[in-house]
Amino acid sequence: MNNIGNRIMVIGSPGSGKSTFSTKLAMITGLKLIHLDKEFWNYGWIETAREDWVKKQKCLISGDKWIVDGNYGGTMDIRLEKADTVICFELNKAVCLLSYFKRVITNVNKVRPDMPEGCPEKFDFEFMKYIWNFPKTSGQRNIDRLEISRDKKIIVFKNRREANKCIIEISKEYEEIINEIT
Template sequence: MKNIGKRIMVIGSPGSGKSTFSRKLSEITGIPLIHLDKEFWNDGWVETPKDQWLEIQKSLIEGDEWIIDGNYGGTIDIRLEKADTVICFELSRLVCLFSYFKRVITNLNRVRPDMPEGCNEKLDFEFMKYIWEFPKKSGKRNKDRIEGNRNKQIIIFKNRRESNKYINNIKTIYKSNC
């Protein structure tokens, strides 16, 4: 296992475990965590205007260390330019949909830690459709972009066992370095 980088992108389907993984990785490494959903959405699920979003993205990557959790395909190249590591979750659509349902049930009408105030969890059928279509649409575009960057460390998880094993290995490495 290679050493983890200092500028890490975590991408993949909604419901795949990106946010949970990113939080654990940040806790172990001490690398600051940025949830793109928390930066993009405003109170009441209002989107940040595109020009402002581009500027926010550029400022987010200025730091020497970060873990950025989220896709946002329209701005992925901004993050990809500075990232040294890309972690991509490619879990099955059924697993991701099941996780989404579980998340909705657990957090219904509450704000998750990776979301801004005023964006309460809700059941969203359009979002379910997005999750179902993600592997063939957004996921494929994202994968095509990252595969063209051979100078990056690219880590792909096909299931939660792989991501959990990775987290446990990182934990062991960081404990032995203390």
């Protein structure tokens, strides 16, 4: 993997494994983890106003070391400008939808760690439709943005096996660095 970077964006379809990957990566690297869902949503699934959301994101990524988990395409350029690495999950939409079902069944009426208080997991048919259409809509816009971001390190995962392999490689690199220091 060789130097994953210090300002990392993790994007892709809901249910693709972004948050799980981001959490593992933060644990290994020690980089600050920012879950955009946790920052955007307010108690009771109330959205943050656009102007406030832009300001909040600029503040969140003002540091030199972070991992940002989430898409939010309308403000992605703010993060993309500062990121040195973009990790993009391009998994099959059926896999993502099945993962969403599993997540809802496992966490129904509970608040996940990557969500704010007052936003319990629930079945959401509009969200399921969003996941199903993601590759042709938001996913394609993500790809288009990445194609013009030649100055960034871009890593694309087509399946979870690739993501898991990446985590193992990064973990080994950090272990080697620690062994050299001690």
